Amino acid sequence: MKKIQMVDLKSQYDRIKDNVNASIQEVLDTTTYINGPQVQSFQKNLEEYLGAKHVIPCANGTDALQIAMMGLGLQPGDEVITADFTFAATVEVIALLQLTPVLVDVDADTFNISIDAIKKAITPKTKAIVPVHLFGQAANMEAVMALAKEHNLYVIEDNAQAIGASYKFADGSKKKAGVIGHVASTSFFPSKNLGCYGDGGAIFTNDDDLAHALRGIVNHGMYVRYHHDVVGVNSRLDSIQATILNAKLPLLDGYNDARQTAAEKYSAAFANHAHIITPTVKGDRDSHVFHQYTLRIINANRDALMQHLLDKGIPCAIYYPIALHSQKAYASARYNEADFPVTNQLVKEVISLPMHTELDDEQIKFITDSVLEFLK
Ligand SMILES: *Cc1c(COP(=O)(O)O)cnc(C)c1O
Numbered sequence: 001m002k003k004i005q006m007v008d009l010k011s012q013y014d015r016i017k018d019n020v021n022a023s024i025q026e027v028l029d030t031t032t033y034i035n036g037p038q039v040q041s042f043q044k045n046l047e048e049y050l051g052a053k054h055v056i057p058c059a060n061g062t063d064a065l066q067i068a069m070m071g072l073g074l075q076p077g078d079e080v081i082t083a084d085f086t087f088a089a090t091v092e093v094i095a096l097l098q099l100t101p102v103l104v105d106v107d108a109d110t111f112n113i114s115i116d117a118i119k120k121a122i123t124p125k126t127k128a129i130v131p132v133h134l135f136g137q138a139a140n141m142e143a144v145m146a147l148a149k150e151h152n153l154y155v156i157e158d159n160a161q162a163i164g165a166s167y168k169f170a171d172g173s174k175k176k177a178g179v180i181g182h183v184a185s186t187s188f189f190p191s192k193n194l195g196c197y198g199d200g201g202a203i204f205t206n207d208d209d210l211a212h213a214l215r216g217i218v219n220h221g222m223y224v225r226y227h228h229d230v231v232g233v234n235s236r237l238d239s240i241q242a243t244i245l246n247a248k249l250p251l252l253d254g255y256n257d258a259r260q261t262a263a264e265k266y267s268a269a270f271a272n273h274a275h276i277i278t279p280t281v282k283g284d285r286d287s288h289v290f291h292q293y294t295l296r297i298i299n300a301n302r303d304a305l306m307q308h309l310l311d312k313g314i315p316c317a318i319y320y321p322i323a324l325h326s327q328k329a330y331a332s333a334r335y336n337e338a339d340f341p342v343t344n345q346l347v348k349e350v351i352s353l354p355m356h357t358e359l360d361d362e363q364i365k366f367i368t369d370s371v372l373e374f375l376k
Contacts, residue, residue: 036239054211057237061187133162136291155181168283269368
């Protein structure tokens with residue numbers, strides 16, 4: 001059996017090596033390292049794929065979130081509501097901009113931000129909601145957008161983990177995750193569903209004025225060369241990363257399909273188990289692109305299971321082991337433990353199994369057998 005990886009970037013690269021190497025060579029030969037034609041073509045290709053009016057490439061997914069918030073003109077003291085159960089980047093940029101992060105609980109079935117918890121957290125100072133499409137499944141965007149409309153709030157989608165996922169509305173219509181809110185961010189970190197070979201990110205919006213503002217902010221606040229109208233940042237996707245992304249974007253749907261297929265095999269093996277809750281997929285198959293395949297282990301020793309898997313050479317991970325409201329950097333007197341029953345439970349129960357585009361049946365069987373032998 002091939003050695004099991006949490007994310008097998010090498011096998012994926014081997015399948016596209018000739019194409020990717022040739023495209024990188026072209027950048028080297030033309031020396032258009034920054035702002036080359038590859039960046040513009042990737043921008044167009046991604047706009048078309050997502051059905052987004054504007055894609056603004058930038059240096060990474062954390063910058064993308066920060067720049068989105070800068071573009072919306074959020075001011076120090078404005079409250080921004082986001083999920084307590086996510087990667088820290090989401091709350092980090094809120095704090096960095098001296099906005100006030102307001103962490104709220106999530107739903108146990110989807111791991112995504114709780115609509116009831118958002119409702120309770122809205123105050124006259126609230127200016128924005130940042131739903132995170134965690135583990136590859138869009139948050140309940142229909143309800144988020146309705147609340148935002150009612151309270152006149154911006155919605156910034158953190159789409160770092162769900163590129164290519166579709167969100168299905170109650171009337172059956174669909175949109176890609178990341179083109180539903182006012183603005184969205186994504187990351188092309190190597191292990192994300194659409195990963196480059198270094199750092200990369202992008203911001204999406206359908207709003208022409210906001211897109212114009214964002215294009216200046218990513219480039220030192222310049223709209224006319226050497227005229228700095230606003231305080232900006234330097235955040236670029238370089239041409240080598242863009243050309244890699246151009247080579248991989250046409251493969252994204254196939255990559256996501258491979259993840260969905262692996263997830264289905266995992267969930268079939270774990271169905272109706274007394275100690276395992278498998279991931280819930282809302283909508284249909286395209287609604288979840290399984291950036292992570294995350295189980296909840298109930299009435300059993302999650303940490304001992306993890307050690308058992310590691311001992312057998314199966315990588316696995318806890319995403320995320322600590323609630324953000326419990327992190328030193330983000331603790332606040334405004335929080336009560338009683339407001340986070342779900343997140344406080346999830347941090348003790350979750351375990352993520354290997355998930356990538358290269359898992360074969362032999363590996364999946366070894367992983368599921370190993371989990372089941374421990375939890376029998
Ligand atoms: C990866 C990730 C980010 C940050 O992306 P980087 O490109 O690493 O800066 C932000 N939010 C979430 C939910 C992520 O998973």
